[in-house]
Amino acid sequence: MTHASDAAKTVRIGIVGFGTAGRAFVPAIAKHSGFFFAGFADPSSSVRERGAREFGVAAYESIDALIERGALDAVYVASPTTLHRAHVELAARAGKHVLVEKPMAATLDDARAMVAAADAAGIVLLAGHSHSYDQPIHAMRALIDSGELGRVRMVHTWCFSDWIYRPRRPDELDASQGGGVTLRQGSHQFDIIRLLAGGAARSVRAKTFDWDPERRAIGAHTVFIEFDDGAAATAVYNGYGRFASAELCFDIGEWGFPAQSRAMAKPASVEDELRAKAERAHNAIPASAPNQPFFGLTLVSCERGEMRQSPKGLLVYTRDGKREIQLPTNVSPRELVMREFHDAISGRKRAVHDGKWGLANLEVCAAAIASSERGEEVFLEHQVALERRA
Numbered sequence: 205m206t207h208a209s210d211a212a213k214t215v216r217i218g219i220v221g222f223g224t225a226g227r228a229f230v231p232a233i234a235k236h237s238g239f240f241f242a243g244f245a246d247p248s249s250s251v252r253e254r255g256a257r258e259f260g261v262a263a264y265e266s267i268d269a270l271i272e273r274g275a276l277d278a279v280y281v282a283s284p285t286t287l288h289r290a291h292v293e294l295a296a297r298a299g300k301h302v303l304v305e306k307p308m309a310a311t312l313d314d315a316r317a318m319v320a321a322a323d324a325a326g327i328v329l330l331a332g333h334s335h336s337y338d339q340p341i342h343a344m345r346a347l348i349d350s351g352e353l354g355r356v357r358m359v360h361t362w363c364f365s366d367w368i369y370r371p372r373r374p375d376e377l378d379a380s381q382g383g384g385v386t387l388r389q390g391s392h393q394f395d396i397i398r399l400l401a402g403g404a405a406r407s408v409r410a411k412t413f414d415w416d417p418e419r420r421a422i423g424a425h426t427v428f429i430e431f432d433d434g435a436a437a438t439a440v441y442n443g444y445g446r447f448a449s450a451e452l453c454f455d456i457g458e459w460g461f462p463a464q465s466r467a468m469a470k471p472a473s474v475e476d477e478l479r480a481k482a483e484r485a486h487n488a489i490p491a492s493a494p495n496q497p498f499f500g501l502t503l504v505s506c507e508r509g510e511m512r513q514s515p516k517g518l519l520v521y522t523r524d525g526k527r528e529i530q531l532p533t534n535v536s537p538r539e540l541v542m543r544e545f546h547d548a549i550s551g552r553k554r555a556v557h558d559g560k561w562g563l564a565n566l567e568v569c570a571a572a573i574a575s576s577e578r579g580e581e582v583f584l585e586h587q588v589a590l591e592r593r594a
Contacts, residue, residue: 221283232538285382289314310382331562335499337537354507363500366445377421384422403590410572460493
């Protein structure tokens with residue numbers, strides 16, 4: 205339960221799952237004065253040994269041991285998606301606030317149960333990280349709230365990458381376990397779109413694609429989303445690696461560095477992939493960058509102007525011409541996640557990306573897959589409108 209006194213205390217946080225996502229949050233935790241990194245849990249003995257040595261914290265084999273012996277206030281759940289529900293429910297029963305990695309869950313039933321567990325325990329449940337925390341996306345939302353450009357009418361976000369051919373665990377390619385492009389990358393895209401268009405999506409029409417017989421997975425999608433107020437959006441993702449959307453984005457990649465071309469590799473054995481994935485976890489997501497991140501191209505059309513990302517911030521197009529709004533590059537998106545999490549725990553500010561918001565994002569992912577399978581529009585039931593802020 206959150207109390208007023210929480211605002212003054214340091215929140216001891218532990219991490220469950222110390223792969224790429226889990227490790228990526230350590231610098232953001234360290235930079236926030238309101239958090240203390242108290243330890244982590246991971247089933248791999250080599251990961252535990254290396255992480256404990258590198259960060260000087262206690263390492264545990266299970267979330268149970270982490271919670272029992274780590275004296276925690278909060279848990280970041282970065283375990284495989286199929287374990288999210290069990291880990292969130294366990295943390296909630298123990299009265300720990302929870303940040304859960306995207307996708308929030310493998311199924312809507314699991315996500316609904318997670319929201320219910322958090323509500324019953326009176327703890328904060330935050331769903332992230334997603335690229336909706338990128339500074340240009342925040343700046344777009346602030347400009348929309350100012351009213352200068354009028355109402356949002358269209359949002360388009362398009363990303364082309366080599367996602368399918370990066371080292372993967374088998375579950376990361378299996379949609380039934382929360383894998384594939386639509387669940388793992390669409391959860392970024394749909395979060396961006398919902399944040400910019402106001403949250404309350406009405407329906408989804410989509411086509412997903414699986415076109416490499418040697419790498420079976422949903423590897424691409426085209427998704428059309430309609431909103432209650434008549435706004436519309438498209439999300440395009442292609443993870444097959446031939447074209448990179450960095451060519452449309454000043455040759456800057458997902459994490460704000462100059463894009464580097466990668467040769468597509470033939471799928472390796474499972475053992476080789478797991479080794480490569482474990483090694484990649486140590487350097488895959490940098491803590492800082494010289495430019496704004498580009499998770500593809502996001503273009504917003506309002507009644508009186510357009511917006512898109514620039515290397516240093518945001519480009520705004522109106523009848524008066526083009527102007528650039530420069531934004532800080534010394535604050536990472538994950539630092540903004542930790543700010544939102546701490547503000548919610550301390551009672552200073554209600555979280556945008558709470559459990560119900562995460563459920564709504566997952567619903568769009570599931571609806572896109574269902575729409576493609578059934579060849580029809582899918583109407584949504586769990587959407588929440590963005591709360592307007594001054």
